[in-house]
Amino acid sequence: MASLSVSVINNIQQQYLFYSSSILLPLGCIGNLCEIFVFMTLRSFRGNQCTFIFIVESISNIGLLLSIFVPYFDTRIQGQDPTLVSVAWCKLQGPIQQIFGLCSLFTICFLTFDQYMCTNPRPYWRQIISLKFTHRFIFFMICFVILHSIPFFIFTELRPTLGCNIFSAAMNSYYRYFYYPVLNSSLPLTITVVFSLFSYRNVRRIVRRQIPIDRRRLDQQLTAMVLARVVCLISLGLPYILYNVYRVTFRTTETNQVVLAVTNLLNSIVNSMLYINFSVNFYLFLIISTRFRRQVKRFIIKKYLHFIQKEHSNRNQVAPIIPHLIISNVESL
Structure with missing residues (x-):
């Protein structure tokens, strides 16, 4: 009975992975490409630093989706995981996904900060954020995430019996105590929530400011889109963060095959929820604005x-x- 249950759960997981991947990859790539095309073409969005950040986020989302799903379909077609065959791909896959993932996450954080500054009632604070300042931030962000991924590239190893993984105790401690609980979860969530609330408060005061009506409407529209993006990030990303923090912090050697199968199925579900977060920007904006x-x-x-x-x-x-x-x-x- 246990072997039958394991077989059924594994089959459900494989079917879920296939259909969710087949939907999310084209849905995400088409949606992000449409978002880039619209923001780059419409005159009302040109020269705005907020829309420039949205474009950078969409590019990061496309890179992340391709780096995740293309190896999955390659494994399904070839019947073998490329990270277990190629040392180069074993070392590159994790850092590439980390670079695109952190870029997308950091751009959302900067989006909330940008909207707070742009909607601030004090003119001095509004003048600090400019398109030139945004370009510099994106440049330093890209440099930071690339430098941050270098140790992961160095310490990732392919071992015949253990597979592709990081076997360094120091890097595993960094994962356990800083990367997942701080850099990849609590710190970005705190920044986005705090500045989103401040931006919402500022937008409610925009009506009393003496600014052109077109600029006022654009600020209100972009702030609503940023707030919706933050809500989507928290709703779809929090289960993934909690699951990975629990898995890294309370790592156990489970021998029950049924429990392992259920855990793998749960991992596939929370991962797909996270990937939805990188796929639905354009459709979310169409719904809320x-x-x-x-x-x-x-x-x-x-x-x-x-x-x-x-x-x-x-x-x-x-x-x-x-x-x-x-x-x-x-x-x-």
């Missing part, structure tokens, strides 16, 4: 009409008559 829906709709209609007019003009274009061809034909007669 009426103004964003109108902007996207007008943009699609405008591009569609432009395409139709271009095709119609190409069909109605008359080919010019080339004189030298007529002369040559006459001479040949």
